[in-house]
Amino acid sequence: xxxxxxxxxxxxxxxxxxxxxxxxxxxxxxxxxxxxxxxxxxxxxxxxxxxxxxxxxxxxxxxxxxxxxxxxxxxxxxxxxxxxxxxxxxxxxxxxxxxxxxxxxx
Amino acid sequence: xxxxxxxxxxxxxxxxxxxxxxxxxxxxxxxxxxxxxxxxxxxxxxxxxxxxxxxxxxxxxxxxxxxxxxxxxxxxxxxxxxxxxxxxxxxxxxxxxxxxxxxxxx
Numbered sequence: 001x002x003x004x005x006x007x008x009x010x011x012x013x014x015x016x017x018x019x020x021x022x023x024x025x026x027x028x029x030x031x032x033x034x035x036x037x038x039x040x041x042x043x044x045x046x047x048x049x050x051x052x053x054x055x056x057x058x059x060x061x062x063x064x065x066x067x068x069x070x071x072x073x074x075x076x077x078x079x080x081x082x083x084x085x086x087x088x089x090x091x092x093x094x095x096x097x098x099x100x101x102x103x104x105x106x
Numbered sequence: 107x108x109x110x111x112x113x114x115x116x117x118x119x120x121x122x123x124x125x126x127x128x129x130x131x132x133x134x135x136x137x138x139x140x141x142x143x144x145x146x147x148x149x150x151x152x153x154x155x156x157x158x159x160x161x162x163x164x165x166x167x168x169x170x171x172x173x174x175x176x177x178x179x180x181x182x183x184x185x186x187x188x189x190x191x192x193x194x195x196x197x198x199x200x201x202x203x204x205x206x207x208x209x210x211x212x
Binding site: 004005008023027030053055071073074078 | 107108109110111112113114128129131132133134136157159161163171174176177178179180181182183184185206208210211212
């Protein structure tokens, strides 16, 4: 068994948002997301069937919910219940923002 | 909703190992582990009913399996199938080692 590294290839990514499945099972999916100066498209909302626990490990971001905005710095995590609408309002243009998301069924 | 921070209170911990549940549901549990110069007790092996995906976010560690040792630095992650015996062989005494573990049923 060799460990794989979460931080590999981050700097190679250009503008935009990149998703990598790190684990994918029936009840749980762990995803790495790298955002670089990225925001969800105007008017777009995530509206997911699964719950999502998500932490920012590098960079900085703002998540928008219908009723509030949550600022995220490295180490900050939130739990987003299924079908709670959210969007990425902003990620810093200064460096890549690394998210680790755990999607799960309760 | 306010984000909680993964790195809070790390330095407050003394020698040993400290566990905090960040999320606990039927099929998934997310746990923060802070180890400081810690090794599993002589002869002790974890032998878990759930699978465990685990990443080191700070510090350094060595995980021992029955047939090999895996070195872990920040960002390194491994997936440990249920009942695959393992133990913490070593974590650095120089700083706290922060693990994020996702326990799940397939």
